[in-house]
Amino acid sequence: xxxxxxxxxxxxxxxSILALSAVSFTLQYAVSRVANLAHGEFLAxxxxxxxxxxxxxxxxAAAALAAALTGGVAGLTVNFALIERFAGRPAIVxxxxxxxxxxxxxxxxxxxxxxxxxxxxxxxxxxxxxGPFQWTSADIMxxxxxxxxxxxxxxxxxxxxxxxxxxxxxxxxxxxRVSGIPVRRVIAQTWFIAGMVAGFAGFxxxxxxxxxxxxxxxxxxxxxxxxxxxxxxxxxxxxxxxALVVGMVxxxxxAYTNSSYELAFAFAVLVLLVLFRPNGxxxxxxxxx
Amino acid sequence: xxxxxxxxxTQTCIFAIMGLGLNVVWGWSGDFDLAFYGYxxxxxxxxxxxxxxxxxxxxxxxxxxxxPYPLAVAIAVAVVTGVAAVIGAVALRNLRAIYFAITxxxxxxxxxxxxxxxxxxxxxxxxVAGLVTPMAGTLGLSYDSYxxxxxxxxxxxxxxxxxxxxxxxxxxxxxxxxxxxxDEDAAAAFGRRxxxxxxxxxxxxxxxxxxxxxxxxxxxGSFNPTAWSPQEVLTLYAGVLVGGRGNVRGVILGIxxxxxxxxxxxxxxxxxxxxxxxxxxxxxxxxxLLIIGMLKFRPQGIVPEPLGLxxxxxxxxxxxxxxxxxASAAGGEP
Numbered sequence: 001x002x003x004x005x006x007x008x009x010x011x012x013x014x015x016s017i018l019a020l021s022a023v024s025f026t027l028q029y030a031v032s033r034v035a036n037l038a039h040g041e042f043l044a045x046x047x048x049x050x051x052x053x054x055x056x057x058x059x060x061a062a063a064a065l066a067a068a069l070t071g072g073v074a075g076l077t078v079n080f081a082l083i084e085r086f087a088g089r090p091a092i093v094x095x096x097x098x099x100x101x102x103x104x105x106x107x108x109x110x111x112x113x114x115x116x117x118x119x120x121x122x123x124x125x126x127x128x129x130x131g132p133f134q135w136t137s138a139d140i141m142x143x144x145x146x147x148x149x150x151x152x153x154x155x156x157x158x159x160x161x162x163x164x165x166x167x168x169x170x171x172x173x174x175x176x177r178v179s180g181i182p183v184r185r186v187i188a189q190t191w192f193i194a195g196m197v198a199g200f201a202g203f204x205x206x207x208x209x210x211x212x213x214x215x216x217x218x219x220x221x222x223x224x225x226x227x228x229x230x231x232x233x234x235x236x237x238x239x240x241x242x243a244l245v246v247g248m249v250x251x252x253x254x255a256y257t258n259s260s261y262e263l264a265f266a267f268a269v270l271v272l273l274v275l276f277r278p279n280g281x282x283x284x285x286x287x288x289x
Numbered sequence: 290x291x292x293x294x295x296x297x298x299t300q301t302c303i304f305a306i307m308g309l310g311l312n313v314v315w316g317w318s319g320d321f322d323l324a325f326y327g328y329x330x331x332x333x334x335x336x337x338x339x340x341x342x343x344x345x346x347x348x349x350x351x352x353x354x355x356x357p358y359p360l361a362v363a364i365a366v367a368v369v370t371g372v373a374a375v376i377g378a379v380a381l382r383n384l385r386a387i388y389f390a391i392t393x394x395x396x397x398x399x400x401x402x403x404x405x406x407x408x409x410x411x412x413x414x415x416x417v418a419g420l421v422t423p424m425a426g427t428l429g430l431s432y433d434s435y436x437x438x439x440x441x442x443x444x445x446x447x448x449x450x451x452x453x454x455x456x457x458x459x460x461x462x463x464x465x466x467x468x469x470x471x472d473e474d475a476a477a478a479f480g481r482r483x484x485x486x487x488x489x490x491x492x493x494x495x496x497x498x499x500x501x502x503x504x505x506x507x508x509x510g511s512f513n514p515t516a517w518s519p520q521e522v523l524t525l526y527a528g529v530l531v532g533g534r535g536n537v538r539g540v541i542l543g544i545x546x547x548x549x550x551x552x553x554x555x556x557x558x559x560x561x562x563x564x565x566x567x568x569x570x571x572x573x574x575x576x577x578l579l580i581i582g583m584l585k586f587r588p589q590g591i592v593p594e595p596l597g598l599x600x601x602x603x604x605x606x607x608x609x610x611x612x613x614x615x616a617s618a619a620g621g622e623p
Contacts, residue, residue, distance in 0.1 A: 100580035
């Protein structure tokens with residue numbers, strides 16, 4: 001029981017990071033209808049930007065900001081230089097192009113920083129006992145940060161004109177266009193915001209794991225996709241629940257077997273999902289998107 | 290011919306065989322299969338553990354037989370096809386496009402992790418080794434002549450496979466696959482069995498991958514996870530894209546252009562002290578850019594797939610390298 005509760009505690013931390021990464025992925029998908037396989041590299045770019053900043057200053061907020069901005073700029077650039085260029089082509093073609101982009105970005109990182117992992121030496125703080133769970137100060141910060149980001153995104157989607165436009169585009173791009181929504185601009189803004197969230201997620205992931213390498217982002221992609229599909233591709237709210245479910249499954253499976261097989265469990269979940277609930281765990285007839 | 294060029298050509302012939310396999314599933318069947326290189330790897334691993342005998346501790350791997358090389362390759366192909374049947378049966382049943390690609394990406398990622406972490410299978414990260422110049426003893430070949438022999442073996446395999454696949458491409462089955470690729474619903478409406486045909490193509494492609502893996506194992510002598518990251522398949526995709534997706538001759542041409550160009554170009558990259566991964570990384574960057582560029586500007590490749598009524602026709606074409614349309618226009622072919 002003790003193990004189970006501790007594992008659930010760690011699962012919440014895993015799920016927080018996963019939620020950030022998955023929400024970003026799903027937002028990009030919602031507006032562009034593109035499964036961006038270079039998404040993992042947004043995380044990696046953010047993590048490396050934070051690494052560079054941390055070499056100069058111990059300020060965590062500065063590193064986080066650098067990570068988010070790098071991710072945002074990456075998102076904006078990719079949307080302009082790649083996604084828009086492939087507009088009107090079959091989804092699978094753009095998908096393959098993003099996979100090519102992931103290869104490019106990954107190896108640009110190798111050229112710049114070497115193939116070995118870089119170390120993140122942020123203090124994890126002392127462990128706290130919170131109810132039945134046990135978290136370090138860093139864990140708590142991760143969860144608070146994730147909740148804050150998600151809350152901000154929720155407000156952005158629900159309470160601003162931008163959010164309304166985004167949801168309109170996700171529902172029906174043509175209808176949004178003829179209704180006078182500046183589709184191109186809203187999509188670019190969405191990529192910027194999603195990129196910022198992804199870059200920040202990369203920073204959080206790197207700080208939590210302690211090391212990060214050029215391929216770490218890509219390795220995280222499959223788990224991100226699993227969480228996204230669990231929540232329903234292109235549904236930001238469902239994705240949060242998907243991240244929670246997948247994060248828990250991963251931690252529980254890792255606690256009772258070998259954590260190296262995490263990926264295998266993620267894949268098992270993914271296969272079951274795409275076979276039996278391809279529109280997400282919570283897709284019901286008539287459910288709002 | 291220098292030993293260097295024998296090595297390059299042998300390797301490229303093996304990659305061209307892989308390209309032909311990839312062309313069956315992606316070119317004809319239209320499924321973006323990311324697990325493909327996993328089948329190559331599995332074929333290579335199996336070929337080695339079936340031929341090199343029992344492992345000496347602390348090395349550990351399964352089987353450890355001392356079968357003759359050709360038999361080992363044959364068994365490897367059979368096992369790989371079996372594995373592909375499981376993955377294909379799941380992935381092809383009702384998953385298409387992105388969902389299919391993600392599922393196969395997941396499959397190879399898991400295979401990669403399991404092979405690395407679960408040491409008793411193929412000795413984990415250190416991999417398996419010891420397959421030195423297979424069949425040299427039986428055939429009484431010297432070390433010098435062996436290079437020529439193995440190049441000949443690979444080139445002959447490539448040629449035979451290319452002829453067989455060209456015939457298949459023009460056969461009713463080849464046309465059926467294209468029809469399904471171009472409009473699955475229409476093919477189904479005409480009573481074609483979509484799932485079954487796609488699965489057949491998938492198995493054929495995996496079998497070719499396993500065979501290429503067997504040759505690769507004989508060429509390399511050893512195999513470990515650094516030889517096959519899940520993204521290795523992208524170089525093959527680049528080759529197929531450059532040559533012309535769906536076209537057997539185009540694919541071979543594309544693989545030769547891409548691999549030889551990249552092997553040759555990266556020789557002249559400077560060594561960066563402290564970053565041993567510099568040259569391979571630059572090569573990967575170029576591969577990625579090549580894929581994006583081809584998709585954007587010339588998705589049909591250098592030698593596009595002939596389509597429509599002038600497309601591939603049944604019947605034996607002895608002059609394999611000649612385009613069937615120009616051949617019949619010149620009246621040179623029956």
